[in-house]
Amino acid sequence: MIVGTVKEIKNHEYRVGLTPESVHELTAHGHVVLVETGAGTGIGARDAAYEKAGAHIITTAAEVFARAEMIVKVKEPQPDERAMLRAGQILYTYLHLAPDPDQTRDLVRSGAVCIAYETVTDASGGLPLLKPMSQVAGRMAIQAGATALEKAHGGRGVLLGGVPGVLPAKVAVIGGGVVGFNAAQMAAGLGADVTILDRSPEVLEKLGMYFEARAKTRFSNRANLAECVAEADLVIGAVLIPGAAAPKLVTADMLKSMKPGAVLVDVAIDQGGCFETSHATTHAEPTYIVDGIVHYCVANMPGAVARTSTYALNNVTLPHALRIADLGWKAALSADRHLLAGLNVWNGQVTYEAVAQDLGLPYTPAEQAVAS
Secondary structure, three states: OEEEEOOOOOOOOOOOOOOHHHHHHHHHOOOEEEEEOOOOHHHOOOHHHHHHOOOEEEOOHHHHHHHOOEEEOOOOOOHHHHOOOOOOOEEEEOOOOOOOHHHHHHHHHHOOEEEEHHHOOOOOOOOOOOHHHHHHHHHHHHHHHHHHOOHHHOOOOOOOOOEOOEOOOEEEEEOOOHHHHHHHHHHHHOOOEEEEEEOOHHHHHHHHHHHHHHOEEEEOOHHHHHHHHHHOOEEEEOOOOOOOOOOOOEOHHHHOOOOOOOEEEEHHHHHOOOEOOOOOEOOOOOEEEEOOEEEEOEOOHHHHHHHHHHHHHHHHHHHHHHHHHHHOHHHHHHHOHHHHOOEEEEOOEEOOHHHHHHHOOOEOOHHHHHHO
16 A cells, blocks of 8 residues: 655644654555655654655655555644545544534545544543543643743743642642543642542542542532632643533633633643633644633644654554555454544545534444445
């Protein structure tokens, strides 16, 4: 198979779909790999490293799209990239379609086979291709929140861990999954006063056993959530419904009860955000203020630590890329129901139910696509 990767063009996105090491694995399997010149610059991988691994360096993204049978990316294709997709071509990347009707419409129109990292599952019910980026984003959320809390950035001027004689900042983490766990780890490690909210008794029990006295847990109902948000200096939004738009848990009215200069970090922004007042921002302009509350809603947080993120991502995406390239997408997805869960769009049809429901589009089961 001819596999291609291109330089990411989203604002301040420095990750790349394939590392030189991943290219070496693909070429060892007999596949042809096309890499747009400069694609790996953001992780310190020069064209020469890709050539040494067996890749063909291509001058333009347009040529990569024109020649490749499968495109491997990191972020969802931007409008110019979507225009280059063709019927039957495989797109393997993060998509986050539920809050993005324009992208969904373009992918449907293209006729491409679109496999989303974020909905591929595993035997334990987890999301293994989303997990490493959730780990990165959770940890970065505390770094970003701590910076936003500084007075020069519009925050309250509070140090997360405090100092002897001065209380630490209060941090509320909404959601106890991978993002929330990693955020709580970082915040507790800095000495903050951490509370984690979740609706699963099992999750709360595990968090309680892990953190012991270093963090508190509370059941996430409306009253507890409102109280924690009102008391917090920093709120981390870490909720996820696989493939679907994130629920708006923190309402605009709740902002009025918060401390002026408090910070909201919405890690769920890729799925539309879990704060009612959220809208996507970029690393160039990461924050904005609503009712005196600082909002940090960068939609590609892990892109700021591109080398760490790219290698962590390739560790989990490459095995599936190899199977797709070796077997073809139909055989690969037919043989692996967890990879099949990643099929979001095929032949002009939406094949992921949550996306179809959120966008009001017809739904075709993924099983029908591979059986056709």
